[in-house]
Amino acid sequence: xxxxxxxxxxxxxxxxxxxxxxxxxxxxxxxxxxxxxxxxxxxxxxxxxxxxxxxxxxxxxxxxxxxxxxxxxxxxxxxxxxxxxxxxxxxxxxxxxxxxxxxxxxxxxxxxxxxxxxxxxxxxxxxx
Amino acid sequence: xxxxxxxxxxxxxxxxxxxxxxxxxxxxxxxxxxxxxxxxxxxxxxxxxxxxxxxxxxxxxxxxxxxxxxxxxxxxxxxxxxxxxxxxxxxxxxxxxxxxxxxxxxxxxxxxxxxxxxxxxxxxxxxxxxxxxxxxxxxxxxxxxxxxxxxxxxxxxxxxxxxxxxxxxxxxxxxxxxxxxxxxxxxxxxxxxxxxxxxxxxxxxxxxxxxxxxxxxxxxxxxxxxxxxxxxxxxxxxxxxxxxxxxxxxxxxxxxxxxxxxxxxxxxxxxxxxxxxxxxxxxxxxxxxxxxxxxxxxxxxxxxxxxxxxxxxxxxxxxxxxxxxxxxxxxxxxxxxxxxxxxxxxxxxxxxxxxxxxxxxxxxxxxxxxxxxxxxxxxxxxxxxxxxxxxxxxxxxxxxxxxxxxxxxxxxxxxxxxxxxxxxxxxxxxxxxxxxxxxxxxxxxxxxxxxxxxxxxxxxxxxxxxxxxxxxxxxxxxxxxxxx
Numbered sequence: 001x002x003x004x005x006x007x008x009x010x011x012x013x014x015x016x017x018x019x020x021x022x023x024x025x026x027x028x029x030x031x032x033x034x035x036x037x038x039x040x041x042x043x044x045x046x047x048x049x050x051x052x053x054x055x056x057x058x059x060x061x062x063x064x065x066x067x068x069x070x071x072x073x074x075x076x077x078x079x080x081x082x083x084x085x086x087x088x089x090x091x092x093x094x095x096x097x098x099x100x101x102x103x104x105x106x107x108x109x110x111x112x113x114x115x116x117x118x119x120x121x122x123x124x125x126x127x128x
Numbered sequence: 129x130x131x132x133x134x135x136x137x138x139x140x141x142x143x144x145x146x147x148x149x150x151x152x153x154x155x156x157x158x159x160x161x162x163x164x165x166x167x168x169x170x171x172x173x174x175x176x177x178x179x180x181x182x183x184x185x186x187x188x189x190x191x192x193x194x195x196x197x198x199x200x201x202x203x204x205x206x207x208x209x210x211x212x213x214x215x216x217x218x219x220x221x222x223x224x225x226x227x228x229x230x231x232x233x234x235x236x237x238x239x240x241x242x243x244x245x246x247x248x249x250x251x252x253x254x255x256x257x258x259x260x261x262x263x264x265x266x267x268x269x270x271x272x273x274x275x276x277x278x279x280x281x282x283x284x285x286x287x288x289x290x291x292x293x294x295x296x297x298x299x300x301x302x303x304x305x306x307x308x309x310x311x312x313x314x315x316x317x318x319x320x321x322x323x324x325x326x327x328x329x330x331x332x333x334x335x336x337x338x339x340x341x342x343x344x345x346x347x348x349x350x351x352x353x354x355x356x357x358x359x360x361x362x363x364x365x366x367x368x369x370x371x372x373x374x375x376x377x378x379x380x381x382x383x384x385x386x387x388x389x390x391x392x393x394x395x396x397x398x399x400x401x402x403x404x405x406x407x408x409x410x411x412x413x414x415x416x417x418x419x420x421x422x423x424x425x426x427x428x429x430x431x432x433x434x435x436x437x438x439x440x441x442x443x444x445x446x447x448x449x450x451x452x453x454x455x456x457x458x459x460x461x462x463x464x465x466x467x468x469x470x471x472x473x474x475x476x477x478x479x480x481x482x483x484x485x486x487x488x489x490x491x492x493x494x495x496x497x498x499x500x501x502x503x504x505x506x507x508x509x510x511x512x513x514x515x516x517x518x519x520x521x522x523x524x525x526x527x528x529x530x531x532x533x534x535x536x537x538x539x540x541x542x543x544x545x546x547x548x549x550x551x552x553x554x555x556x557x558x559x560x561x562x563x564x565x566x567x568x569x570x571x572x573x574x575x576x577x578x579x580x581x582x583x584x585x586x587x588x589x590x591x592x593x594x595x596x597x598x599x600x601x602x603x604x605x606x607x608x609x610x611x612x
Contacts, residue, residue, distance in 0.1 A: 011411055011415075013411075013412070014411055014414060014415055015416040017414070017415050017418040017419060017422075020422065021418065021422070022423075036329075055407065080413070081407075082408070082409075082410035082411045084408040085366055103410075104411060104414040105409045105410045105413075105414070105448055105451060105455075106411075107417065107445070107448075108414075108417055108418045108421045109421070111414075
């Protein structure tokens with residue numbers, strides 16, 4: 001996969017797990033705990049994809065998504081949540097331009113394959 | 129024959145004329161020899177046309193065949209023959225055709241055992257009679273009102289607690305006839321617990337003049353029903369306590385409604401809690417599963433460690449599924465409303481039963497689906513969830529085989545009714561009130577979320593869901609959903 005990935009989640013064990021899982025997939029991973037930090041780092045480094053938790057302490061995931069897209073119109077952002085599949089949150093995320101959505105209630109293998117699928121689809125779209 | 133002086137006679141005539149009664153004096157042949165002014169008014173005749181005539185002819189007319197005239201004559205004959213006082217009450221038409229109730233008193237007057245004549249005095253009690261009639265009318269109206277009341281029962285006991293009045297809806301409420309309970313101990317209507325104890329209630333009334341409480345009373349068949357009972361003292365005209373007045377209002381329906389509201393509120397609270405909890409659980413479970421899977425992918429794990437980690441992973445997976453159910457229960461997902469025919473939903477769901485591990489004994493499926501069934505407006509996935517849950521439950525309730533009956537029909541011009549019946553083990557009475565509560569399950573591997581999810585979905589669409597069951601005979605779930 002070898003993408004540059006920014007993982008944003010306020011729970012350390014979650015972002016560390018994602019970090020390790022993605023590193024195993026040969027990704028270059030940066031993990032941050034909150035929205036403000038994410039927005040700062042995002043400007044410094046040219047990330048291929050941001051994996052962003054919807055529920056964050058402080059500035060919300062949806063707000064971060066909006067600001068990331070403001071900064072970079074074609075930013076690829078995949079949202080994630082512990083709420084499972086939630087129509088309302090998905091609709092909102094889509095409206096703000098997210099590339100995909102994964103629930104932390106899915107099995108890990110499924111999470112990773114969904115993530116890959118969303119990113120490659122977004123990249124394909126970007127090329128066109 | 130002169131007994132009086134002229135003055136005395138004048139006075140006597142004056143008194144007689146002014147007496148507030150109809151007065152006739154008859155000789156021993158029944159001929160009127162004297163009468164007063166009131167008598168003239170009554171008959172509408174002048175005194176000269178009254179005197180010298182037979183009394184009955186004057187009062188009733190010569191040709192009258194009125195039966196009352198005959199009776200009056202025979203009463204008069206009795207007085208004359210046996211020289212005794214008699215009374216006679218009669219409806220009498222006066223000279224202007226007005227009906228009057230007159231009470232007549234017949235007094236024979238004799239000297240040396242020989243009848244001189246008879247004094248006939250009549251009193252008009254028409255007004256009194258009218259009052260009585262109007263009282264009776266009021267009484268009858270009250271009686272009818274009381275008899276029409278069904279929600280309340282009114283009964284009165286004496287000081288010893290014996291029922292001395294048993295009316296106003298009492299028969300309907302207690303299922304006991306008046307003749308079965310009157311003069312019996314009112315304790316027969318009360319249950320045995322302290323709160324409903326009759327002597328306790330009476331003690332309270334004696335102390336505080338009044339008693340009011342919600343409690344249960346007994347019907348004739350021994351069943352209990354909830355009432356609000358108000359008891360007060362029954363006082364006589366002097367204010368002396370003669371007994372106790374009991375007014376009971378049947379609150380069965382209100383209690384049912386209160387229970388439903390309580391249940392709905394409880395479910396809503398649990399739903400909210402579930403949604404919040406689900407989020408908090410998903411994150412750590414995600415980490416546990418993720419770490420477990422990463423470990424399983426690493427080399428150099430011995431067999432024991434591998435199998436332990438697989439157990440950790442499987443158990444984490446179980447929690448994840450439970451959390452998924454919780455989220456469904458709390459209805460966090462938005463719905464895709466569409467018009468659906470329940471018959472199609474049922475037909476679509478039935479084949480899915482095969483995918484669930486169910487008892488292998490034969491279950492016969494019988495469908496009675498109304499062809500003219502109206503559509504309902506709902507989310508198809510949710511409807512499927514409801515029926516799949518019910519069908520699986522039915523199968524699980526019949527471990528030795530049986531029959532699953534599914535009936536659909538339109539009812540009351542506004543609901544689609546679906547009944548899912550099995551011939552299985554039934555549900556114990558003591559569990560019945562809990563079956564729609566989350567986490568209540570009698571099954572070893574049940575999450576206790578199946579029926580609560582169904583119930584919530586049905587309620588959410590303005591429908592209703594209830595259950596009837598008989599141990600070892602079977603269970604019927606009835607669902608009503610409003611027409612689209």
